[in-house]
Amino acid sequence: MAKSITPRSQDYSRWYTDIVLRAELADYAPVKGCMVIRPYGYSIWEKMQRELDDRFKATGHLNAYFPLFIPESFLKKEAEHVKGFAPECAVVTHGGGKPLEEPLYVRPTSETIIWNTYKGWIHSYRDLPLLINQWCNVVRWEMRTRLFLRTTEFLWQEGHTAHATEEEARSETMRMLEVYRDFAEGVMALPVVPGRKTENEKFAGAVETYSIEAMMQDRHALQAGTSHYLGQNFAKAFDVQYQDAGGQLQYVHATSWGVSTRLIGALVMAHSDDQGLVLPPKLAPIEAVIVPIWKDDATKTLVLQAARALAADYPRRLAIRVDDREGFNPGWKYNEWEMRGVPVRIELGPRDLQAQQVVAVRRDTGEKLKVPLGDAIPRVTSLLDEMQAGILKKAKAFLDAHTRPIDTYAEFRQFHETGSGFANAHWCGSADCEKSVAEETKATIRNIPLSAPEQPGRCVRCGQPSARRVLFAQAY
RNA sequence: CGGGGUGUAGCGCAGUUUGGAUAGCGCGCGUGCCUUGGGAGCACGAGGUCGCCGGUUCGAAUCCGGCCACCCCGACCA
Incomplete structure (x- = not known):
């Protein structure tokens, strides 16, 4: 079976799609722009959910669920918000065989219906802060879709919080951005x-939007998470006021923040290779697979016995598998599990049994190690830790190698013509320059890095004074 | 919405130019044998409204008209 993956170097886009399909993360669905998330892909999402949800709970948030359908009038209450989302919404006009009194929008995000609800929940400063998260699906009618990276329907979480003061809401915005950064790296x-996003790139309805931007292996940027300070925009649109300790009515200050199944696409594009998926161990549904090798019935019995005993001792029983399928030779199985990104493969055959050892193979480097049978489990565990660190280190080195300061427009253009990565360049702050650069180089301002030091310079496009460098890149 | 491409078995394709009898091939799938240290082998077998609708014709996967779907590339977006 010619089960090869299109090489990255030949066609990056095909390579990505091949991996998603062949590793059985997702399938195309009968509806345009939609996908089926297969069990293996969904397992990865469940692991992400668990990690994130624990962090949300640890920072004081509770989960809730709000409706899928949003009355048209709600969406229209916040002017910027409706301008941003109306064009990409799916609208239900009929129900029960009859036209509806008021069309229902399928949520593209839930700010409006949530703030309509918060109005009834918030009356006093004692009701604040209100810290809620929701795990759900949303629909955005995108022109062009790609598995995980941009689909018409996707799964995500959206946090929606209400605070008494601007300071507290801004601090929540930054706190959750840091949760995302920590999750992404760790x-x-x-x-x-x-x-921080530029005015042009921020969320419709936000005062300020922050993002975390990751670099894919084609050196394009991918927005991996966002956190918004919404100011009092939604509080005013939905009239959410509280009485402060002095008895005065005040509008609350809001935040919202989210990450989506797009992160699975990021995972694929950041770490995988021409053999298939490479998963960081912390997100691998199967951490290790044992491939038994046998010659005849006698060795088969012994080898399988040893393999099953090893698996039975593994501390996370569901995360290890013995591939005892008949009719597939070991080489076939090696390729199969590499395709699916299982971090550690354990080869166990008659020769190993003779030597009381196993051969452990790392998915990320292909390195083969002989490990005494008795040390196999602790060694796999330590290997997983080494791989987690190794994959991050490799990705970090790649990011650093393709990020650099650029000061002249000639060099800037050439850098982006060759798709060379992240450019830190000065920008005067004008939307015109931002737009010109995008038209001329396809690079956009991904964000203004929090780490960017105050450093006077001149705008790479127009030469006007600039206070700091911003991050330019071609983006997904 | 613009440009390009593709619709024939679960997947990948041939056949369409030049209409013709039972629509083929590889992989996968089922059964049996054999095999297993980097994608094995043999045998038998199951599996199709040729994307849909209409037309031309004695006869259409093939020609004509219309429609639909999906993929890739661009403009919008997480």
């Missing part, structure tokens, strides 16, 4: 650049 092994 769990996904994905180094990111946290920063």
